[in-house]
Amino acid sequence: MWVKLEQSDYIMNDFEADMERHDRLLREGRPLYEELQEIETSPNYIPSDTEDFLDWLAPFQREAIIVYEQHFKARNKEQPVEQYGVPKGNEQSPPDSVIENSSRPSLTEDFADIVANKIQQAGKKKLTVMGFQEAFETYIPLESQARDWSDEGYVRKIKSDIQLFIDLVKVLNCCDLTGENIVYYSDMVRQLPKKYDSNPRCKGLSHEEMVKLPNEKKITPKTIKNKVNNVIAFLEWCEGRNYIDVEYKKPFKKIRKVRGGKNKRVAYTPDELIKLFNSKEYRMGTHKTPNHHWIPLIGLFTGARLGEICQLRKDNIVKDSLSGTWYFDFNDYSDDASIKTDAGIRFVPVHSQLRQLGFFKYYETIEEGDQLFPKRRERDATCKIQMRWFSRTYRGKCGVEKPDGIMKDFHSLRNTIINAMKQKGIPVASAREIVGHEDKDMSYGGYADPLDLPSRKKIMAQVKYPSINWNDIKKREWR
Secondary structure, X not given: OHHHHHHHHHHHHHHHHHHHHHHHHHHHHHHHHHHHHHHHOOOOOOOHHHHHHHHHOOHHHHHHHHHHHHXXXXXXXXXXXXXXXXXXXXXXXXXXXXXXXXXXXXXXXXXXXXXXXXXXHHXXXXXXXXXXXXXXXXXXXXXXXXXXXXXXXXXXXXXXXXXXXXXHHOOXXXXXXXXXXXXXXXXXXXOOXXXXXXXXXXXXXXXHHHOOOOOOOEOOHHHHHHHHHHHHHHHHHHHHOOOOOOOOOHHHHHHHOOOOOOOEEOOOOHHHHHXXXXXXXXXXXXXXOHHHHHHHHHHHHHOOOHHHHHOOEHHHEEXXXXXXOEEEEEOOOOOOOOOOXXXXXXXEEOOHHXXXXXXXXXXXXXXXXXXXXOOOOOOOOHHHHHHHHHHHHHHHHOOOOOOOOEEOOOOHHHHHHHHHHHHOOOOHHHHHHHHOOOOOXXXXXXXXXXXXXXXXXXXXXXXXXXXXXXXXXXXXXXX
């Protein structure tokens, strides 16, 4: 008897769960159903609008529409309708059936087929139930290891950005995430005050209360873009593990196109190059590390991104067996290497000026297979440290000013070499290949073969910076 009672309890629990789910389907189905009817009765309606609407919905919402439609159609058959579409005995509160009997037409004939197809597709893809917080706590250590996120500050920022997303969408399980949740996050993050997590005025307030604070500067478009990119990376990870099934990129489309406001990165002027490369540190040989000494010089004579230079290993400096030409081989072949774009995989001849400054003597001090610029400590991220040193410390110390609305940082060296090639009349497509820019010109990028090594060497031989006194740079031995 006890066993039977226990089994009946389970049956009752299942029944209650089914009823609760059915009620939820009806609740969520009605506004979605009405919204779709409004779309289909719009004067500018085209059939693809229905498809677009359904693509936006999560599987549960698609199911909710079909369940709700079946529900009120069944009620229509049971309830007589009076002159104005109001059932007898319920004149004060028109039921759902009024929707179908009013001037608004019912759904198109093929709507049921479309929804059924969507539900069938969703049924084939059974989502794995995973809590958002649990997914987040799994994502960080796995990606930290896979992507070598050794900079603790960088990891903290990613954690903060994703936690903000989870807090704003207020969804317990990943599978329940909807397009509306994402739109709400997108709207809210653009209204939050700058430095909301450390602003004394925001302490103890909910995010909804923070956005209502008067006279507070908002988060900059560039910061919002970075936050959104971190969220999208997390959602892509969730999608890959079958935790979510929702369109999450469309709401962020406009945000991701932000170029960082009016700030524009520009090349260094000849006078600024003197300040940077005829500085006391270069003249006296007092740079504290070979990273500080060589990385800016390599950037100046290759146009390489800072990350590309920092991940170079000794075997990325290659001597061509036919011509004897040495070149930088920028690639992503090793496990800890990454290149921003396909065009970033390239080879750039070692400039003769680097040879004269003693680059190969430094090269010989590096063990085979080791990085050219190793980390000082295991937890260090060479790229981040170098960027911070060059842009925040060294540039200012050299007296190179950064006017408002202008970006002058390490990657301005890319602009500088591009400008040097432009002044020599080197074709744009050739310059793009040297620095690793995507070639958007169909006449070159899609059809022409890449430049060969001799052609690249001829181009690099034309890159000169006459304002810099190279003889003033002290040749220093690094161990």
